[in-house]
Amino acid sequence: MTTNPVSNDPPGTSMTDEEYGHLRAAAALWAGTSVLITNVQGEVLVQQVDYRTTHLLPGGAVDERESPAAAATREVLEELGVVTPIDHGLAVDWVSPDAASAPPALRFPGEILTVFDGGTWSEGRIAEIRLPPSEITAIKFVAPARLPELLSPADARRALSALRARINSGGTVLLENGVPIAPTVLDRLGVLRIPPPSYHYPWHLGNAPSELAVAQAWGWAFSGDGRVLVLLDPETGTAVLPGGKPEERDQGDPASTLVREADEEASARLGTPLLLGHVTDPAGSRAYLRYAAALKGLGPARPDPATGTTYTRILATPEQATALFDWGTAAGDQLAAVHQARQSLGIPRAAPQPVTELPDPTTW
Template sequence: MPQLTDDAVTDGPGADGPRPERAGTWMSPQAYGASRAGLWAGAVVLVTDGDGRVLVQSVDYRPDRLLPGGAVDPGEAPSAAAAREMREELGIDGSYPRGLAVDWIPADTPGIPPEMRFPGEILHVYDGGTWTPERIDAVRLPAQEVTGIEFAEPADLPALMDPGDARRTLSALRARIDGAGPALLEDGRPTVPTALDRLGVLRTRRTPQHGAWRPGPVPAHLPVRDRSGWLFAPDGRVLLLIARATGAAHLPSPAAAPASGALPLGYRYADRAAHARTAARLTSVPPAADPAYARLLATPEQVRELSDWGPAGHHELAAVLAARAHLSLPVPARTPLTELPAEGTRW
């Protein structure tokens, strides 16, 4: 930043003789103010439902969907603008102190009318949390502007939204799941991508697993469609696989790594078959056998947020947390998902 000086100060001699030469760049306050870039400011709110779908709204002035939010008024804090816009657009009172992302939108963004003289924008994305059915039912739309809301599968956002809006929304959603703090974005792209960003998690539709949750072993008469393992590392996180080609997340097979203390956790019942779940303590992770998959450590809550488990998801998660306690493992803090090295790891 240039050093500022008063316009009244001149470079002529002073009362006590010649003034010393000034070091650096000197500017008057007026000149410095005129040199600064002017940008718009906006604030939007990311809300999900219990199935991890994102709230988007339809408006009467453009064909694509938007997150609720809008412009920051002169002298208004971005978080205050987010709360005001939610109240005006959805009839929902609340505060949104937790930021998920700050995005720089360039002035040459396609699709903006030239006569608008768009100078670029700094857009804040705030966390609106996960809404219950009761809170969703409380939405009251205004008489004009917002014509409807829907909850969209994350992978469907690029088809519903402007490309930059979709990138920003997915980046903010990954930042929320990751738990590393707000993401800094440039045109919707993280300046420091996380493992979830690098692997493109949520860019394809999640596989629905909406069967009823039933605890305990699979009955002998019931066919088993597949088996998955909640395999716990010593810090209480679990092993998660990400397909590099699609970004799809899923639990590994119970035999994916050496483990001890295995117990039948329960199963999903769907289409007259069982999708069995086992819990166990990892003793090590061997070298990667299939380069098509990345192996990450995640909290059970992060695994659920990356999955489409339907209404029974909270029952399975409760069983997982009980199994972790049974295995005498700690409760991990929400930290960024950690990609394991290809050579494996031992504890």
């Protein structure tokens, strides 16, 4: 019995089923899984294991006749003692034979490794974790920027690429040795590889008390589709909202500070700002105001006169934007206020979608 010629056969030839099966078996690859799990602060779960010096994401080898998703579910249960649904892939990585530091005796043929989204775990679910008696010695949640310090270089590249794919809401990303074959702006700038500034400050609705000095005025600038303007530092990948420090020419009006800074930093034209609330520093002596405003248009990108930085401008959903900052547990409270302001401005809620880079002038 013969098969029809297949696309990778030499022209004009055919093979028996046995020959074709032998050919495919000779090209067999390993298959593995990893699972990306975060807490509500955006920190990533990593495992300390007893058989290597670097940490790992949960996961492991795919067993014979097992699907990658079933393997990921099984590994999370074996390693963390928690049953969790695995139904979304973040990344598929081709790990080439020459890219892995595997001992020659393993005869490593290359691996297809799928990174699944394990979701964001609450404190209650984290408390359910039960480690096995061997192999996994400890777990911890770490900031994304610490992954290169704790994981092997290849594992860190893959984990950060998967995390950016999750934030980007762009479907499953294809990797080669941990590097996206079609990098997004988040990949290109290395977003999250450097710790963002930490502002674990309490959130308060409304204006700041008069005795507090206003240190900054930042704004959530909404496009017509419900996304907001975010500025990325091209050198570090650090994200900021438009805004900045008050100056004398603002005449004590923080809203004027926001409008001026948005123009200087991003060539952004804003509508009338709507005050959302403020955060206060640990000393309770300074306030950082947050506004919402309609984004009317963008001019040509130019250097910020205060820093000399020409920011990369992107549109992101408010949820994507929040994932780029380190605001602690108060981030959820601020996000709720942002959506209330969006409704007051008559702007629809943004649909999940990839972030969009804005290199050119545009008008809404």
